[in-house]
Amino acid sequence: MDLVFFKIALVLYLGSSVGYLIFVVLSSGNRAPVGLWLAIGGFVSHALSILHRAIFSGFFPLATSFDVLSLFSWLIVGLFLLMQYRIASPIFGAMAVPIASVLMLYGSTLSYQIREPLVPVLKSWWLPIHVSFAVVGNCIFALMAIGGLMYILQERLIKTKRIGRFHKLLPSLETLDTMNRHGLPFGFFLLTVGIISGALWAGSVWGFYWSWDPKETWSLITWFAYAAMVHQRLVLGWRGKRAAVLAIAGFCLVMFTFLGVSALVGGHHSFEDPRRFLRPIGT
Amino acid sequence: MTMEILVIGLNHNTAPVEIREKLSFPGELDGKAARLLTQIPGVEEAIVFSTCNRAEVLVSTVEPEAITDRIVSTIGEIHSVDPSGFRDFLYYKKGADGVAHVFRVASSLDSMVLGEAQVLGQVKEGYKKAAKANATGPVLNRLMHRAFFTAKRVRTETGIGTAAVSMAYVAVELARKILGQLSNKSVLLIGAGEMAELAARHLSAQIDRPVVVLNRTYETACALARELCGDAVPMEQMEDSLVAADVVITSTASCEPLIKKGSLKTVMRRRRFRPIFFIDIAIPRDVEPEVNDIDGVYLYNIDDLQAVADENLGERKQEALRAEKIVAEEVAKFMQWTRSLHAAPTIVALREKLEEIRRGELQRLNGKLSALDADQRESVELITRSIINKIAHDPIMFLKNTGSSSKRSVYLATAQRMFNLNGAPLESSEEKEGPDQE
Numbered sequence: 022m023d024l025v026f027f028k029i030a031l032v033l034y035l036g037s038s039v040g041y042l043i044f045v046v047l048s049s050g051n052r053a054p055v056g057l058w059l060a061i062g063g064f065v066s067h068a069l070s071i072l073h074r075a076i077f078s079g080f081f082p083l084a085t086s087f088d089v090l091s092l093f094s095w096l097i098v099g100l101f102l103l104m105q106y107r108i109a110s111p112i113f114g115a116m117a118v119p120i121a122s123v124l125m126l127y128g129s130t131l132s133y134q135i136r137e138p139l140v141p142v143l144k145s146w147w148l149p150i151h152v153s154f155a156v157v158g159n160c161i162f163a164l165m166a167i168g169g170l171m172y173i174l175q176e177r178l179i180k181t182k183r184i185g186r187f188h189k190l191l192p193s194l195e196t197l198d199t200m201n202r203h204g205l206p207f208g209f210f211l212l213t214v215g216i217i218s219g220a221l222w223a224g225s226v227w228g229f230y231w232s233w234d235p236k237e238t239w240s241l242i243t244w245f246a247y248a249a250m251v252h253q254r255l256v257l258g259w260r261g262k263r264a265a266v267l268a269i270a271g272f273c274l275v276m277f278t279f280l281g282v283s284a285l286v287g288g289h290h291s292f293e294d295p296r297r298f299l300r301p302i303g304t
Numbered sequence: 305m306t307m308e309i310l311v312i313g314l315n316h317n318t319a320p321v322e323i324r325e326k327l328s329f330p331g332e333l334d335g336k337a338a339r340l341l342t343q344i345p346g347v348e349e350a351i352v353f354s355t356c357n358r359a360e361v362l363v364s365t366v367e368p369e370a371i372t373d374r375i376v377s378t379i380g381e382i383h384s385v386d387p388s389g390f391r392d393f394l395y396y397k398k399g400a401d402g403v404a405h406v407f408r409v410a411s412s413l414d415s416m417v418l419g420e421a422q423v424l425g426q427v428k429e430g431y432k433k434a435a436k437a438n439a440t441g442p443v444l445n446r447l448m449h450r451a452f453f454t455a456k457r458v459r460t461e462t463g464i465g466t467a468a469v470s471m472a473y474v475a476v477e478l479a480r481k482i483l484g485q486l487s488n489k490s491v492l493l494i495g496a497g498e499m500a501e502l503a504a505r506h507l508s509a510q511i512d513r514p515v516v517v518l519n520r521t522y523e524t525a526c527a528l529a530r531e532l533c534g535d536a537v538p539m540e541q542m543e544d545s546l547v548a549a550d551v552v553i554t555s556t557a558s559c560e561p562l563i564k565k566g567s568l569k570t571v572m573r574r575r576r577f578r579p580i581f582f583i584d585i586a587i588p589r590d591v592e593p594e595v596n597d598i599d600g601v602y603l604y605n606i607d608d609l610q611a612v613a614d615e616n617l618g619e620r621k622q623e624a625l626r627a628e629k630i631v632a633e634e635v636a637k638f639m640q641w642t643r644s645l646h647a648a649p650t651i652v653a654l655r656e657k658l659e660e661i662r663r664g665e666l667q668r669l670n671g672k673l674s675a676l677d678a679d680q681r682e683s684v685e686l687i688t689r690s691i692i693n694k695i696a697h698d699p700i701m702f703l704k705n706t707g708s709s710s711k712r713s714v715y716l717a718t719a720q721r722m723f724n725l726n727g728a729p730l731e732s733s734e735e736k737e738g739p740d741q742e
Contacts, residue, residue: 179602182604188481189466189467193483194481194482194579195482195483195485260576260577260600261599262600263599
């Protein structure tokens with residue numbers, strides 16, 4: 022019973038991914054894909070799942086990697102549905118839903134048991150602030166990366182003069198670059214707030230703001246990468262393909278920081294070993 | 305004695321333009337021509353279609369073979385042309401072929417430019433005029449509404465009208481894919497060729513800002529700028545103009561490329577890498593092909609545009625195959641309806657409907673009737689049966705006797721609609737018959 026909504030959402034997303042795949046392969050342009058409706062159904066069920074987890078844990082459902090991943094993929098689907106509505110191009114759903122499905126599949130392999138009692142460190146208002154800023158920021162970066170991927174594809178098709186069905190399915194270069202232009206400062210702002218709020222939280226519980234924990238280090242590296250991107254875009258006028266490539270590279274870094282570090286390196290962001298919360302590295 | 309659809313006409317495939325010109329039914333005469341055709345004995349209804357690529361007469365009749373010659377000579381009379389001059393170019397299609405032809409014309413499957421959108425409007429126009437002149441009846445009304453319905457299905461269910469097949473439209477579509485919204489972009493025209501002017505006109509229709517015209521002789525530039533409601537700029541300001549423009553159309557007679565990779569790189573830096581779209585119509589080329597390698601520069605020459613247009617046309621042909629399937633389905637439905645348009649099946653259907661009502665009512669009252677004994681129940685059966693027979697008698701006799709009347713199809717269609725004999729509930733407004741519901 023635990024994850025019934027999550028499972029329903031996952032099944033609907035997988036169905037939607039298949040629907041979108043069929044749509045992309047056999048696109049007839051004006052046939053509304055089943056994918057969209059399945060994705061909307063999955064999105065609603067996913068929202069219920071998050072609500073259910075919140076009630077179950079009695080607090081913001083962000084205490085395990087599973088929950089954070091779940092929130093992350095929910096936000097990705099939501100953002101893409103919004104984009105699809107704004108730009109009226111089904112290609113957004115076709116990109117986002119499979120990604121969300123993969124993230125959720127990965128998430129479902131993680132333990133979702135909340136250790137009772139909840140570690141006191143996590144019973145703090147800093148938890149929702151820190152995690153939601155970080156996660157929403159990551160979502161924006163994901164959006165930019167996928168926009169960048171589409172940009173590179175579309176640019177390639179136009180430059181090599183292959184004006185076929187796929188070209189028509191993809192949005193215009195201008196639209197995709199606008200996504201990057203708007204997403205970059207916004208995502209960068211959220212990342213900054215995420216890092217600062219994390220430092221403040223650490224300061225309030227442990228007495229020091231920064232401990233060069235692996236996740237902190239990698240977050241800082243990510244922050245510098247995006248700071249450089251903002252600089253290139255605003256000062257040097259980089260746009261189009263270069264901005265797209267940077268968005269993709271930046272997002273790889275984000276994903277490593279988000280998922281890779283806890284899994285491979287550890288540190289006090291590692292949710293698997295609760296003792297680490299009590300005694301951060303370096304003390 | 306079955307009602308048949310007969311199409312006689314010629315189009316761009318069967319007749320040269322001189323013949324088509326001679327037989328085009330001028331607009332103001334259309335209704336009259338259809339009216340005139342219905343006065344031929346044996347012709348029940350008639351519609352005339354006339355576009356720049358086709359002239360067609362569509363009639364419903366019970367004896368297509370007998371009246372074909374009369375129709376051909378009437379066409380000759382209307383245009384004061386001897387029929388022998390065009391007889392060989394005509395095609396004759398009757399029955400299911402005729403129906404399929406009408407559906408294909410309305411769906412733009414028979415057009416010179418496959419999938420073009422105007423033909424449906426022209427067909428509607430021809431139908432309206434004929435209907436206004438009272439030249440249409442139940443068969444052609446139904447046929448035309450099914451034709452419009454088929455055309456709509458083809459348009460929504462296939463991509464036949466989506467891909468641009470003219471070079472100018474390909475250029476506009478590409479500009480949209482590169483630059484997004486075109487309304488606030490600017491077009492620069494270098495050189496003053498006819499093709500370039502045409503492309504500039506197509507583009508400037510989407511754009512609010514004036515076209516900038518650049519030419520070696522400033523006077524020519526001014527003249528062209530006036531024509532396009534744009535601004536003229538002397539050749540010396542080319543670099544500045546390139547910095548300001550979003551779409552550049554080149555068509556000078558220069559032997560050397562005007563725009564080279566090296567100089568364009570500087571321009572791109574000055575543009576802060578805003579994308580720019582070059583359309584090179586000149587031969588020899590005005591823009592170095594290597595320019596396409598610069599980030600944010602998109603170069604298409606006239607051959608590239610033509611290749612895209614050709615590919616799109618191929619795509620339309622693919623879609624046309626799917627459209628033909630839709631047409632075939634709709635033709636089958638229509639033919640089924642014409643087959644029902646005989647006295648015998650209509651009478652059978654009427655009888656069945658009444659009997660069904662009778663039986664239904666008896667069943668509904670079964671609770672009360674079960675109190676009666678067998679004899680009494682027998683009487684109820686007899687009474688009810690006799691009532692429906694008496695009611696049905698006059699309409700049935702009427703339908704039987706209309707057999708030879710020229711208005712037979714009208715009566716049969718009316719009877720079917722009155723008693724709702726097609727089994728289905730009354731059709732939706734979209735498919736309703738009658739000339740002015742669209």
